[in-house]
Structures are given as structure tokens and as C-alpha cells.
Amino acid sequence: MQTIEPQTLSESQQENKFKTGVLIVNLGTPDSPNTPDVRKYLREFLMDGRVIDIPAIGRWPLVNLIIAPFRSPKSAKIYKELWEDRGSPLKFYGEDVEKMLQDRLGDDYVVKLAMRYQSPSMDEGLEQFRKSGFQKIIVVPFFPQYASASTGSVFEKTMKIMSGWQIIPEIKFTNTFFDHPKFIQHFADTARKYMAETNFEHFLFSYHGLPERQMTKGDCTGNTCKFGSCCDTLHSMNQYCYRAQCFATTRLMVKELGLKEGTYTTSFQSRLGSDPWIKPYTDDVIKDLAKAGTKSVLAFSPAFVSDCLETTIEVGEEYKEIFEEHGGEHWQLVESLNNSPLWVDLLEDLVRKS
Structure with missing residues (x-):
């Protein structure tokens, strides 16, 4: 054998x-x-x-x-x-x-x-x-x-x-x-460095946008997603809703930084095409802030972990130009995590x- x-x-x-x-x-x-x-x-x-x-x-x-x-x-x-x-x-x-x-x-x-x-x-x-x-x-x-x-x-x-x-x-x-303490800490620590130098009037949290239809498709209940107050809290029925998670991210950073109500806004950027995307749109928010007399803004882009086209160029430069064109004076981007x-x-x- x-x-x-x-x-x-x-x-x-x-x-x-x-x-x-x-x-x-x-x-x-x-x-x-x-x-x-x-x-x-x-x-x-x-x-x-x-x-x-x-x-x-x-x-x-x-x-x-x-x-x-x-x-x-x-x-x-x-x-x-x-x-x-x-x-x-x-x-x-x-x-x-x-x-x-x-x-x-x-x-x-x-x-x-x-x-x-x-x-x-x-x-x-x-x-x-x-x-x-x-x-x-x-x-x-x-x-x-x-x-x-x-x-x-x-x-x-x-x-x-x-x-x-x-x-x-x-x-x-x-x-x-988005709710990891180290994630929140990075943006808060970086923001504090700029806040020590400038008394910012407003804080803008700009996230990458998505078509509204993608939020609706992801609504497991079929009737939770209303694009309004439904994103004010995160719960079992909207826990994977991108828009709700973005608002939750803002709330965590606001709490960590001790920001006052009325001094911050959550908005969405980079929309493409004519279909409705999740709101409010960042470029509209910026124009409204500047027209209302806001002179200084500290901008966050917490949907990204690496600085890229959407952070460095879009938020850091293009939105700065829009802000200044409508009367704003000081615009500062908080950098992403990069290699922190x-x-x-x-x-x-x-x-x-x-």
C-alpha cells in the first residue's frame, strides 16, 4: 500500500x-x-x-x-x-x-x-x-x-x-x-488652535452631499425620512441614515467645543445634477451668513479623513471666495485627520x- x-x-x-x-x-x-x-x-x-x-x-x-x-x-x-x-x-x-x-x-x-x-x-x-x-x-x-x-x-x-x-x-x-472620541478630539483640538487666534462668529460643518432619493431608499421604515426634524436625533430607525449621522457628528463636535446655539450650521456640499440633494446647501448657507453681516467663519469638513479636492479646494478656497464676495472677511478651514x-x-x- x-x-x-x-x-x-x-x-x-x-x-x-x-x-x-x-x-x-x-x-x-x-x-x-x-x-x-x-x-x-x-x-x-x-x-x-x-x-x-x-x-x-x-x-x-x-x-x-x-x-x-x-x-x-x-x-x-x-x-x-x-x-x-x-x-x-x-x-x-x-x-x-x-x-x-x-x-x-x-x-x-x-x-x-x-x-x-x-x-x-x-x-x-x-x-x-x-x-x-x-x-x-x-x-x-x-x-x-x-x-x-x-x-x-x-x-x-x-x-x-x-x-x-x-x-x-x-x-x-x-x-x-463619526462618534469615536478620537475622531471628535482631532477636529476639536485643531479647531481650538484657530479659535485661540480668532474670535469666530460662526462655525460651519460642511459634509459631502447626496441625492435625497438615496436617503429615501435607505429608509427601512418607508416613512421616517422627511428631511427635517427626523435627523435631530439618532435612533434605531435612522441609525444608518447618512444625513442623520452628519447632524449627530455636528452635535458631538458642538458639545466638545462648547459652542452656543445659533453660532453653528450643518450643511452639504458638492451636489451634481438637477435632482434635489440633501439640504441645506453649503454655498447658499455661506451667502446668507455673509449677507447677514457675519465676518468670520471656522469651517469643518468632517465627512473626510484626508484633505482632498472637496476639502482643500472646495471648502478651503472656493467657499472662501464666495464668503468674501458677499462681504465676509475671515474664512478658515479645519484640516482633516490626514496622518495624525x-x-x-x-x-x-x-x-x-x-
Whole structure:
């Protein structure tokens, strides 16, 4: 009778046997600020059915024949303003955090940065984990508040990739962290530095906007979402409502900073197209503030963990111009978490609790 020799694991397989892969995922950025790369990025991003949630038969011509061709040259000019020697801030801050978190977690974990759109891709990161035979995989989307178009898209992409694996290890997803003490602390600590220098009259919390229809689709009750006082509290029926989580984020920061009622506003930016998006719109709020005589504003953008086009350019520069054009005098943006040690503290906590 033929005897079967027991197989032995290679040295690398033995080392990886009980390791955990940690995939940290941000939205993405073009590979360069040149128009072809920006067009490529926009096409991948906007063709996601969770981003533009209309049937594919209508989404394809809208994105590929209208939005991407006409918007990419304009966006490329703006990306060139944003670009630094190290490249896109969103990407190089992510690379910094990847190294910092790896050092913090130690040899039992392997941390990989991925982008939902463009590079480094989620496919590459997860494939490395698969080939290494890791015992467990933790996916950490870099979005403080849940939205189908961001966190939901990362979850869907992960499951789509792993659905083709013969062996699927234990997998954990982190969801939201808008209420994590370290998240609130970072923005509050940064804000206090500016508040020590200037007596700001108003505090603006501007979040990325979404179409109202996406809020309605996510309403599990079918009648909770009214785009009004329904977002004044967070409860079991609206706990995953993006708009409600944004208002909750503001309340936590207001409490931490001790701001007085009437001195702050929550608003939403970056709307696209003619369909109604969640309100109030940031640009309208800014105009109203300036016209009412407000001279100084401290602006927050707490939907982002890395400074990017929507923070540095849109909130930091474009909204500043609008404010000054209508009579405002001093506009200051509070920076995102970027590569802050508090951000790494937060991520370590999320991973270890997973």
C-alpha cells in the first residue's frame, strides 16, 4: 500500500498561518492630475451603481458621453492645484497611515492601503491576503458616516471579489466612526488652535452631499425620512441614515467645543445634477451668513479623513471666495485627520475591537 507523506507548510506559510489582513480603504484619486487619468478615474467612480443610482442603461451614456468628457478637463486643472511633490494628498496620507498603523499593530497583522477606485486597487490587496492564507481579514472603509455610495460600495466590492474565492476566511467590516472620541478630539483640538487666534462668529460643518432619493431608499421604515426634524436625533430607525449621522457628528463636535446655539450650521456640499440633494446647501448657507453681516467663519469638513479636492479646494478656497464676495472677511478651514497620531489611535482601536 502506498503511504502518503504528510505535507509540511513552507516557512512563509507558517509565518502567515494566524495573521490578520487589514485592508484600509479610501475613495480613490486619479493616478495623475492629467486629463486622461482624471477621465479614467471619473468613469470608474461614476459608473458605480451605488454612486449614480440609476439603471446602467442610462448611467453609461450619462457618465461616458456627458459627465466624464466635459468634466475631466476642468477637474484636471483643479487637481493640478491640489497635487504636491508626493502626489495626491489623499493617497500619500493614506500611505503614511498604512505604515504607521502597521508599526502600531505589529507582526500579527498585515496592513494594506487600497482605493475603492483606481490604485492601489482593492483587488490587489485582497488577492495578496488570499495568497498568504490569512486566518482573518478586516476591512476598514475610511468614511466616518455610512452612505451606500461610500461604505456600502466598499462592502459590496469586497464581497464581490471574495465571492470567487474557493476558501473564504473570517471577515469583519468596520462601519462608522463619526462618534469615536478620537475622531471628535482631532477636529476639536485643531479647531481650538484657530479659535485661540480668532474670535469666530460662526462655525460651519460642511459634509459631502447626496441625492435625497438615496436617503429615501435607505429608509427601512418607508416613512421616517422627511428631511427635517427626523435627523435631530439618532435612533434605531435612522441609525444608518447618512444625513442623520452628519447632524449627530455636528452635535458631538458642538458639545466638545462648547459652542452656543445659533453660532453653528450643518450643511452639504458638492451636489451634481438637477435632482434635489440633501439640504441645506453649503454655498447658499455661506451667502446668507455673509449677507447677514457675519465676518468670520471656522469651517469643518468632517465627512473626510484626508484633505482632498472637496476639502482643500472646495471648502478651503472656493467657499472662501464666495464668503468674501458677499462681504465676509475671515474664512478658515479645519484640516482633516490626514496622518495624525489620533487617526492611527482610532484605527488601531477599530481593528483590535474587530
